[in-house]
Amino acid sequence: MDSEETVSGSWLALLLLGAQLTVVGPAAPSSLRDDPWQVYSSAQDPEGRCTCTVVAPQQNMCNRDSRSRQLRHLLDKVQNLSSSIAALDLRTHSELQFVEQMETQLKSVETRFQQVQEGRESNSARQYKWMREKMAELRPLIPVLESYRADAALVRKFKEEALNVSEELASLQEHVHDLSDVHERVQDLELRLKACMNRLACGKLTGISDPVTMKTSGSRFGSWMTDPMAPPGDTRVWYMDGYHNNRFVREYPSLGDFMSSENFTSHRLPHPWSGTGQVVYNGSLFFNKFQSHTIIKFDLKAGVISRSRTLDFAGYNNMYHYSWGGHSDIDLMADEGGLWAIYATHQNAGNIIISQLDPESLSILRSWVTDHPKRSAGESFMICGTLYVTNGYSGGTKVYYAYSTNSSTYEYMDIPLVNKYSHLSMLDYNPRDRALYAWNNGHQVLYNVTLYHIIQ
Ligand SMILES: *[C@@H]1O[C@H](CO)[C@@H](O)[C@H](O)[C@H]1NC(C)=O
Ligand SMILES: *[C@@H]1O[C@H](CO)[C@@H](O)[C@H](O)[C@H]1NC(C)=O
Ligand SMILES: *[C@@H]1O[C@H](CO)[C@@H](O)[C@H](O)[C@H]1NC(C)=O
Ligand SMILES: *[C@@H]1O[C@H](CO)[C@@H](O)[C@H](O)[C@H]1NC(C)=O
Ligand SMILES: *[C@@H]1O[C@H](CO)[C@@H](O)[C@H](O)[C@H]1NC(C)=O
Ligand SMILES: *[C@@H]1O[C@H](CO)[C@@H](O)[C@H](O)[C@H]1NC(C)=O
Secondary structure, eight states: OOOTTOOOGGGGEETTTEEEEEESSSSGGGGGGGGOOOOEEEEOOOOOEEEEEEEOOOOOOOOOOOOOOOHHHHHHHHHHHHHHHHHHHHHHHHHHHHHHHHHHHHHHHHHHHHHHTTOOOHHHEEEEEEEHHHHHHHTTHHHHHOOOOOOOOHHHHHHHHHHHHHHHHTTTTGGGGGGHHHHHHHHHHHHHHHHHHHHOOOEEEEEEEEEEEEEOOOOOEEEEOOOTTOOOTOOOEEEEEBBSSSOOOEEESHHHHHHOOOOEEEOSSSSSSBBSSEEETOOOOOEETTSSSEEEETTTTTEEEEEEEEOBOOOOOOSSOOOTTTTTTOOEEEEETEEEEEEEEETTTEEEEEEEEETOOEEEEEEEEEEEEEEGGGEEEEEEEEEEESOOOOSSSEEEEEEEEETTEEEEEEEOOTTTSOOOOEEEEEETTTEEEEETTTTTEEEEEEEEEOOO
């Protein structure tokens, strides 16, 4: 479909959950010329959706052309909106599976309880203990369950509204003067959908899956990543072996290529990097220039430095590294909220400072001062504006400290992280995949994370 064409010269298909609206053209019968829009047919498709075909007029009068373009734009918008809702629906659906598993657990507790009450179990003391433990495990999930129910209702409501808008679009030919009204409603819908998605997307880390090894390559230390802001279809993997004095970045076309081949393009950076804290964000590589506290933004497409800025007072050259060393003084990362730098300063006694950076200018938007010594942190990563810190890089590892930039408070936690190859030199969250990317002793591994909504 050529996006430059007006409605009258192309096919448009609009799929909107409950309804399907198809605009076809140009209209063949000349009798339609007087009638700007014609509802051609209405039927049910195999999935039970209502299918509606609108015949667009074939003419090139200026006012109609502009109206066509306007409608076309609107249709695009609703189509975008509907695919967002579909994605949201899918996510809610998969998360609801967790909830269902919990309900199964609750039911099994209930059954046990009945068995004990009916005196079928001889050792009831043990049974009671088992139930108490299970109930203690499940209690924190009750507010989560309630939140999911509220979210599901929200998604349902959006579906209804979107359906309504699509119906209005379908009846557009009768009252074209309502176009701006519909336009407003679409915009409103879009805003509310975004707010809803943000709410569903963000949450508190409650679990990390077992690791999956994607590849075994390179030295003990390094970093690898994908761009969370990449447009759909751009699945490139970026790979940086080593923690110092290297300046070659590998680009693999996809995760599949990364796993199965050594087929890559190499980018030579104007300066070597320090540490493993690089991040690829919105088409640029952000890295810490070797032996400095300079952050460089390197445009990967143009192959040039587009910005560079010193991170004032930040320690470098192994002054405030993570516990594994490796010049890991400055760690750059991205989450749902943007770009971040994690580092430490002498002024803050070597404790971690979190700075949100403007990805355009690299200037610091805001900083948070923690009381966690950087050198005793294993690694750290940011999810939904909260920094999670691990207790070490070798042996049994867990996430044990979290600092929320939202509330400027910290808490201790205990989330196990399986450290399969015993030497973690990079750990970063990717908000697009909702996964942790790690470099573990020459193995490139991924973890899934479980996030629960923050209950207000
Ligand atoms: C629909 O989404 C595409 C790709 O994300 C974007 O280029 C386009 O501008 C969007 N259309 C509207 C009307 O928002
Ligand atoms: C759907 O449209 C009808 C009229 O066409 C209106 O009365 C109703 O309030 C709309 N519902 C929503 C959720 O916008
Ligand atoms: C390597 O990549 C090039 C270009 O993307 C492609 O033409 C070639 O077939 C690839 N080779 C292998 C072995 O995958
Ligand atoms: C991403 O890059 C595009 C084009 O370079 C720019 O317009 C957009 O503002 C950037 N987005 C963010 C979040 O930096
Ligand atoms: C942080 O606060 C903002 C507004 O105050 C809110 O929209 C957002 O959901 C909060 N994020 C988390 C993770 O609580
Ligand atoms: C993460 O979850 C997705 C969806 O369930 C799955 O396809 C993928 O293999 C998982 N990845 C890891 C690293 O567990």
